[in-house]
Structure formats: structure tokens, C-alpha cells
Amino acid sequence: MARPLGPVRMRRTNYVTLFIGAVLCLFIIYFLSQSGSSTGSHSSAHKHRPARPAPKSTVQHIRRDVQRFNLNQVTITGDPVANREKILILTPMARFYQDYWDNLMKLNYPHELITLGFILPKNKEGNAATSALQAAITKAQKGPAKERFRRVIIERQDFEPPLSSQDESERHKLQNQKERRASMSRARNSLLFTTLGPDTSWVLWLDADIVETPRTLIQDLASHDKPVVVPNCFQRYTGDDGKDAERAYDFNSWQDSVTAQEMAAKMGNDDLLLEGYAELPTYRTLMAYMEMEDPTDTRAEVPLDGVGGTALMVRAEVHRDGAMFPPFPFYHLIETEGFAKMAKRLGYQSTGLPNYKVRVSREQSQSSVLNLNRH
Template sequence: MAAYNKERVLILTPMAKFHQGYWDNLLSLTYPRSLIELGFIFPRTQEGDEALKSLEKQVKKIQNPKNKVEERFAKVVILRQEHESLKSQNEKDRHAFKVQKERRSQMATARNSLLFTTIGPYTSWVLWLDSDIVETPPTLIQDLASHDKPVIAANCFQRYMDDKNAPAIRPYDFNNWIESDEGLRIASTLGDDDIIVEGYSEIATYRPLMGHFYDENGDPKTEMPLDGVGGTCLMVKADVHRDGAMFPNFPFYHLIETEGFAKMAKRLGYDVFGLPNYLVYHYNE
């Protein structure tokens, strides 16, 4: 229906590393490219410079004027961050508990810069897609848009080899959650500038996490209401952003970045949902 209505989709990706799997997956999406605009933002680091060069090569190939119009994206915008980023983008370093407030504040600023620079008057949807997402259904955009929700998140998993060296999957993004009594209690004890970050043993909130609700035999269209979201694969109606829902780079009700965005969207009166049985896959380092 979104493609039939010629709804324009803006896919936004903060990118510190370039994964060929991300780009190949992006090209496999079946939504008409003439209705897709792309936006990227890179940190001013050596890794960021390398990632930018790799992306530019791929963009030049696909946006070549010699290609048919339907093979090219409607628009591609590439930005550089004006602020500093964490020096190490290794999975272990960037997910360490002690750096989360700094890291997520920087990420929020980058997301807002990217959003405010690229969103246009005809943008219908904004799809936040992390640069580590290397596998999604080809119908990702149509599938998420078909729910017609203000904010909806896919369930981000990761493929790996288990102890028996057999292929397996596990939940990856734990920022998609439902608020708990313990989460509210902890928040009530914190200082104004303190934040709660989900998925860490240092703070046990006992929030129900969408990653734990996956049912391999369940309906991929099953929805669940959420209070916090991650940014790995998040579809947002453009009007939600236009109404002022952004990514707080400061503690907002003790939340920050994508989880703070969900809180802000809800404070503005928008419902937030997740799809526990609809999987996308994160790169495994």
C-alpha cells in the first residue's frame, strides 16, 4: 500500500564501519528505489574515514547516471559529524557499561543532525537502519509500513555458531522493552542527570525485553506495545519527528537516545510498538 501510494521513505544510517552485507541487503529491498532517499553520517575518526570511502565507492556505482532511473535511489546525502566520537568502535568497547552515557549522547546528536538535515516536506516514513544490520526480509519497508503505526521496531537478532558448531540465533537489541515496576522504582532514586541503560547486569530493571518474546512459530505480524526502543531497525512516521520527537542527547526521564526518543514520542501522544516475531539480523564480529 505504501508503494502504491508513492510514499517516500527516508532510510537513515549512522555509520562508523562499512559492512558490505549492509549495503547488499539494502540493494535487495524490493521497495521502489525512486521512492527511497538515503542518509548517512560518519564520525571524524580513521575508521569513519575508511567507512566513508567504502560507502562512496558503492554509491557511485549505483547512482551512476548510466544506470536506469529505477535502479538509482531518489537521493543520497552523506554527512560528517561535527562532534567527537568514541575512539574504538569494537563491539566490546562501544557496549561497555561505563561509556554508555557518553556514547549514546554522541549517537543522539549524530541521529538528530542526520534527521534534521535530510527530512523533507514529502517524506512519509523514516527508517532507522543500523550499519550493522546485514540481513532483513526484502519486503522490510512494505512490511513495517503495513502496520501503519507511528513507531514500530523489528526484533534484532544475531546469527552465530553454538557449542556444537551448529547455526543458531540469539537476541541482540535489548533496547526494545516494556516498563516495569522495578524500572520505575530505580528511576525514582536517581539524580536528575543519571540514566538507566537496558541489558546490563549493573542495573537490573526486570523490564520485559522484546528480544525474549520471539516465537519461531509465531505470526511475524504480531505486535506488542513498547516503552523503549532501539535504533537497529526502527520505522517512524515522519510526522512523529516533525512534531518534535527527536533523540535526546541528555537524560530525559532518565532515558537517552533511542529509548529517550520512545519516551518523547509517547509524551507527545504517539503509540510505540514492536514486532517480536519479525527478525532482522545484526553482523556478528
């Protein structure tokens, strides 16, 4: 009696079972792909994979919590895109410039190979900058995949004196420079020591008020394949005649002079030989004022003894070997200028690109004193 209905019942049960089975399969596939992609989107330094034989890779994952890196296989070359080299962009930030962020987003080095590191002071100005920065980051990381960065690290720290609350004229006073730049050095070191990974190839120091660079900044700087390379920093402004003009801005990139060396020889261990002060005429050759034979040759190189930090590209091995930003007078130099000297002591020569320009924000006021230090 039940027979005629048998097949019907079976068929009905089959539909329900099939439907639930399909849902089940979809769920399993969804969760598997989720756990897969969450692994995949980790920075590779923190990727967790079961042990696998990959002797030629930079990193081997012995277990989730054990990683092995071959530092000699971290390539650092003039063609970082082709070699999928990982870049760390580091920015000490006292104020958030939207133009800085917009310019950063436009860099066409693959964002998935870029880690961003920021350090901001713990004060009112720093809080406001952190909020604005975080909003910008969240938007970028939720946006199209190709805009998303590999990882972003935001650090907050108290500094004494704070990174940038003095006004420009106060900030440039010779007697304030030592403390101010020691503070900035500590900030740079804190950021560097805690974000550099075993698989980082290049570190790009980029100041928070740099608002205009070529989109190919990273590729261009890396293509020189130098241990330390620094472009020339300018500022656009409106002249008295109402026309747009630009002026030199960063005076920390220079070649040493005999006069400066003689001055240094007479100084005490704790004295600083700062650049850009009338009280200390060093006669160093400033990259800001160098005139090259062919001003259109953006690849022109000059050797430097001091470098500025507005945009500063460093092979990771230079930092790994120990080059940091001395917060104390090091051969009478401090911060980025001291860094160039330290790199030199480690065997690395700094290179300047006088015709390759980056630009600081117009909002950043420049004192009326012409030959003024950047910091």
C-alpha cells in the same frame, strides 16, 4: 545556360540543408529532453517547474526558487507503494559493511521513492567507510534506472566520543554508555534535522551493521500503520557444536516494569536507567526474549516503552512534531529509548514486532555477558 543545372543545384543544396536541418533538429530535441529529464530526476522536493494549478498535490512550484507544501496532503499510510510515499532511510555509519549495502540494494520498495542519508565520523575509520560507501553509491546511481535512489546525502561530522572506535567490551561498560549514547544521539539528530523534507512520509532508521532483512522490509513495517514500529534484531553465529544458531541482539526494545519505575523515582535528574546491566536489574520485559503464542505469526504486535534503533520505522509526523533522540537523560532514558519516551509524550505509542526478524552482521562481536545492551 544555367537552366539545366538549376534543378540539380537546388536538389544538391536541399540535401545539404536537409542534413544540417536534421542535425539541428536532433540537437534541439536532445537538449530539450536533457533539460526536461534533469528536472524530472530531481527529488520532487527540489523539482523546479513553472507555476501550475495543482491544488491537490503535496508540492506546488510557484517558481524555481519558491515551493509550497501542503503537509496535510503528505500521505502516511499502510500502503506506501500505492500512494507513492517517499521514504527516508537514515544510517549513522562508523564502518562500511558490504552485506549491509547488498541488503539495502535488494529492498524492493521503489528506489526512486527512497532518499538515503548517512552520517560518518571524521576519523580514519570514518574516512575508509566514506570511500567504500561512495564507491557503492556511485555504482548504484550509474546502474539500471530501477536501482537508482532518489537522492543520497552523505554527512561527515566530528563526534566526541567518536561513534564506534572503542572495542565492544569497552563500549558496553556502564560508565562509557552515557557519553557514547549522547554522542550517537547527536549524530542521529544532526542527520534527521538536516535531511527530513516536507514531503517525506516515513523515516526508516537502519543501523550500518544490519545485513539481513526481508526484501519487503519497508512495506511490511509500514503495513502496521503505527507511528513507531520496530522489528526484533538477532545475530547468526556458529555454536560450539559447529552448527548455525542465532541469538537475541538488541536489548533496547522493552516494556517497562514497576521495579524500573521505582528505581527511576529515586534517581537524580541526570541519572540514566540503562537496560542490560547486572548493576541495574530493571526487570523490564525485553522484546528479545518474548515468547509469542504463535512464533510463526510475523505480524504479532506488542506495545513498547523503549525501542532500539537497529531497524526503526517512524511516521514522519512523529519527528516533525518534535520527537528526536535525547542526548541528555530524558525521564532517565537516552537515545532511542529516550526517543520512545519522547514520542509517547507527543501522543505516539511505540509497537514492537517480536517475530519479525532482522539480523546484525556475524562480524559484530557479542560479549560473553548474555544480557547485554545493544549499544
